[in-house]
Amino acid sequence: MVGRLNRPGVAPGAGGTRQNGTVYLLASRTGNGEILVTALDAAGAPTAPAERLTQLDFPAFVAAREPAGPRWVWDDTSRWSPGLLAAGTRVRRCHDLRLCHAILRGSELTRASELAGRAPGGWDRAAALEAAVPQGATLFDLAFDDEPADDDTMAEFLSQLQAVASCPEPGRLRLLLAAESVGALIAAEMQFAGLPWRTDIHDRLLTAELGPRVAHGTRPERLEELAGRIRCELDDQVFNLDSQQELLKALQRSGLMATSTRAWELKKLEHPVIEPLLEYKKLARLLSANGWYWMDTWIVHGRFHPEYVPGAATTGRWGASGGGPLQLPRQVRGAVVADEGWKLVVADAAQLEPRILAALSADTAMAAAGRDTDLYAGIVASGVVETRDQAKVAMLGAMYGATTGESGRLLPRLARAYPRALGLTEAAARAGERGDIVTTRLGRSSPRPGESWQATQAQAYDPAASDGDERRARSQARDWGRFTRNFVVQGSAAEWALCWMAEVRKELWSLRGTEAPDRPAAFAATPHLVFFLHDEVIVHTPVALAGEVEQIITRAAATAGRLLFGDFPVDFLLTAATVDSYAEAK
Structure with missing residues (x-):
């Protein structure tokens, strides 16, 4: 499997997922609108009678149990978290059944599981309904159309536990599912808290x-x-x-x-x-x-409340269903201004995808080129190419399949200097051209090409195939190869970013500073994530905590690297700036 070549060992899951002793609290809705909460052990067996709650009682019930560190299990975080946040309750950990189902359904690691083999059903539809909840709303304001019944929710969770337990490398998937689920919590929290905007x-x-x-x-x-x-x-x-x-x-x-x-x-x-x-x-x-x-x-009450969609792309990258948070142009970034007495800490990972490629392929030479420095500058210093621009063009060509022009001219030099890294991208491309699956570091697999692609390839092998049929098949094969070439890198980078944000959120949780007036209780005094774009985050923090927040963000990047790649010596360098306005950070 291309995404698994020559990899260091995987560290335990993000957020402290435990195989033994984990307390799961599975929440679902009954036919009469009540909420049923069932306590489960790590194997999914009930440990106590289920409790029935009204929707109004649920936030207090959750808040009372949060200190024990349970992992909440529910169908869709975008349905549950907004109402809890509106009631002033935050959840540290959850297991989002819809997001996790999508990963397990398509992963090469779980292809022999019952979950992967069953006919498509309700769990296969899009994960996020993204219902925005106004400030002060209660759980009664949420619409839960087509809510899975309690027995369906329990059956799905048990099926997911079985799929993970039976796969060859369960540690990888446990980390991915934990990171994907906490990402859903972060998305809901960023939408609820909002990005400060003038x-x-x-x-x-x-x-x-x-x-x-x-x-x-x-x-x-x-x-x-x-x-x-x-x-x-x-x-x-x-x-x-x-x-x-x-x-x-x-x-x-x-x-x-x-x-x-x-x-x-x-x-x-x-x-x-x-x-x-x-x-x-x-x-x-x-x-x-x-x-x-x-x-x-x-912009509502001085806040931009974007609708993020975790896992929207096949690689695991986030998308958006409203507001366009993944494309805030430089012309308007000056409007993103911290509250009085607060700061914005803006951080982004330098050359994230090339560093991910170095670690994925265990290419120590490429990793060394980026140690404590700009990776492209390190490639130049190693004598591979003459300028930083050439290093960048060549690396992008390797990851995205550009074979002509300046990139095509420079790629042979890059391949000689970093054969393991370039070998991994080439192997991924060849797999895609054959119609095979490739897999990310933690276990998210690429989809197979569709029926029309398969039919075009089959037609090219027909004895009656024309030159046009063969050209069309080769063109489509190359296109799919370019997709799989980048899938393993972009997908693994998305996994790193999820782990990075999860660690940032975990460490920010206990910090408290000066309370901001007229802000939701959950975020009035605590530094919190307010923006995310692939390899960049913004934290809104009280001024007195800004220095500590910078350190947390930097430490979290190193921790995310260890979670994915163990002790492989690759640096994930960040640029971080504490500013009053987003425009000042660039």
Whole structure:
């Protein structure tokens, strides 16, 4: 299996998951709306009679049992956590059955389990319903349509325990399931607490870029000016500039051999229209993604409450179902401002995916190049390439399958210097081209290509296949190979990031500083995560604790590395800054 080549041993699971002595509290809803809580041991056997609770009583029940450190088991954290947070109750650990089901259903490690072999059912639908809960809401405000019955929840949990216990390397999956589940808690907490946001600053930033505010659906002054220049340069006053198809035709009528309207394609062309057109596209994107309408919709009481979706991508990367938190452009980051008496600690992992690749492949030479320094600079210092830009281009080519241009020219040098790392990506690509599965460090597996892909490959082997059939099959195989090439690296990086955030959250839990007025009780005095983007986090913290928070974030990065890769000598370097505004961190 490609994702398992030459790996150091896996450390015990994040958050202290124990095989023996674990106390599980399985929560589900009965037909009459009550909540049924069943205490289970590590094997899933009940240890006491189930308790029946009303929805109003449940938060206090949870709060009373949290000091004992149970792991709550429920169908979907996005359904349960918001109501608990609204009541002032936080949960340290949980097991999210829907998210864990998706991992176990597709993992190569559990392919022989009953869970993987059963027919698709209700547990296979999308995990997150992402119901936003207003401040002060109670559990009665939550809708639990299609809630699994108590016996279904119990049966699913037992099935998951069996799948993990019967797999060849249960420690890997236990760590992944724990990290994925705590990620769901973090997502719910970040949405509930919100990212501090100043609408007055946001308005000023937009006005400086776009001109004074206008009615929704109307072009601001700066965009209208650019539109006029573009139409003049193209000698066409009637085409719809915001229609990609009409813009492409207008460019072609002006003699430009444009094949798309993507910015990187337009930059290859020489014409007076290109400069205003690129500026127009940039500002139009700002207006649509983070303009005044977005501000009015998503900023509530000085907070941005994004709707994160953990595990949205097949690699385990997060997505979003609202608000666009995974793409906050630099133009508006100045509006992210800490509360008075508080700070933002902004941290991101330097060259995360290349470092993950070095550890995955146990390539000690590549790991050494990044020890205590910028990895790309280390590659240059090792004499592999001449410049940092070349090192970056070559490494991205290795991870994403670029074989032409500058990347293709530099890849042989990289392969000679780091044969284990490049060998792993090549093996992953070849597996994908065959239609095989690859697996991340902790056990998340890639999906198999679909039926149309399989049919195209089969057609190429038919004696009557044409040259076109063979070209199409080779092209699709290469495309899938590029997907699997990056899957093992990107997926393992997502696992590292989950473990990193889990450790940060765990250490922040007990810190307390000056209480912020008019903030939810769970986050009024405690530093807490407020933003996450693949390899970057922001913690909102009282000023007096900012230095300690920086240390926690840095320690957590090293801990996440040990959890995934044991004692393999790879550094996960961070850049961290304590600032008043997000714009100051970059």
